[in-house]
Amino acid sequence: MIITKQKPFEKILEMTQPYDKVFIVGCGSCATSCQTGGEKEVAEMAGRLGEKVVGTAVVEEPCDLRLDRRDLKAHREALKEADAVLVLACGSGVQTLADFTGKIVLPGLDTCFIGETERLGRFYDRCRACGDCILDETGGICPITRCAKALLNGPCGGQVEGKCEVGEYKNDCAWVLIWKKLKEQDRLDLFMKFRPPRDHSKKVLLTEVILR
Numbered sequence: 072m073i074i075t076k077q078k079p080f081e082k083i084l085e086m087t088q089p090y091d092k093v094f095i096v097g098c099g100s101c102a103t104s105c106q107t108g109g110e111k112e113v114a115e116m117a118g119r120l121g122e123k124v125v126g127t128a129v130v131e132e133p134c135d136l137r138l139d140r141r142d143l144k145a146h147r148e149a150l151k152e153a154d155a156v157l158v159l160a161c162g163s164g165v166q167t168l169a170d171f172t173g174k175i176v177l178p179g180l181d182t183c184f185i186g187e188t189e190r191l192g193r194f195y196d197r198c199r200a201c202g203d204c205i206l207d208e209t210g211g212i213c214p215i216t217r218c219a220k221a222l223l224n225g226p227c228g229g230q231v232e233g234k235c236e237v238g239e240y241k242n243d244c245a246w247v248l249i250w251k252k253l254k255e256q257d258r259l260d261l262f263m264k265f266r267p268p269r270d271h272s273k274k275v276l277l278t279e280v281i282l283r
């Protein structure tokens with residue numbers, strides 16, 4: 072799930088201040104689960120912004136143009152009237168709505184990470200969508216996400232008793248976790264495998280992916 076948090080209301084006020092007519096779009100998927108952009112949060116936001124809100128809608132998945140087309144069909148007139156669209160969804164939803172509406176879009180949420188959910192309000196950063204997954208080699212623990220320096224070849228000199236120097240030794244060192252997991256699985260040979268530095272130009276090419 073894409074984990075989001077709502078921007079401070081003062082920031083949203085500042086963003087919406089130049090516009091007289093604002094349409095609010097929420098997300099029926101991830102942002103609903105995060106309690107940052109579902110029906111309830113959209114209604115609350117509309118109440119707080121008051122008269123300048125010309126309409127609201129919650130799209131099943133605002134990051135999907137087909138669902139924007141379907142769920143915003145009934146709101147075409149209000150959207151046309153709006154000077155700007157305040158989006159309570161992740162950055163992908165905001166950009167898709169920019170393409171769909173052609174309007175000025177305002178992000179009401181900050182997108183944090185692709186996360187694991189323990190319970191509502193408690194999420195863990197688990198993936199940065201690097202485009203070259205190596206979880207098969209790392210015991211199912213992502214070093215890019217969970218190592219503070221995104222190291223690919225084992226721990227740095229900053230780990231002390233399994234804790235990471237970044238964040239004052241509160242968090243586990245990802246590479247110690249990886250070592251323990253690989254040991255448990257009797258696959259420690261993978262720990263010694265050399266991984267060359269990432270070719271980040273690959274990521275640029277991945278800005279558009281076509282799956283057949």
Ligand code: SF4
Pocket residue numbers: 197198199200201202203204205206213214215216
């Ligand atoms: S290696 Fe980590 S960041 Fe890359 S795809 Fe796998 S889980 Fe995501």
Ligand code: SF4
Pocket residue numbers: 217218219220221222225226227228229230231234235236237243244245246247
């Ligand atoms: S201590 Fe471990 S988690 Fe922290 S930066 Fe070094 S290798 Fe990464």
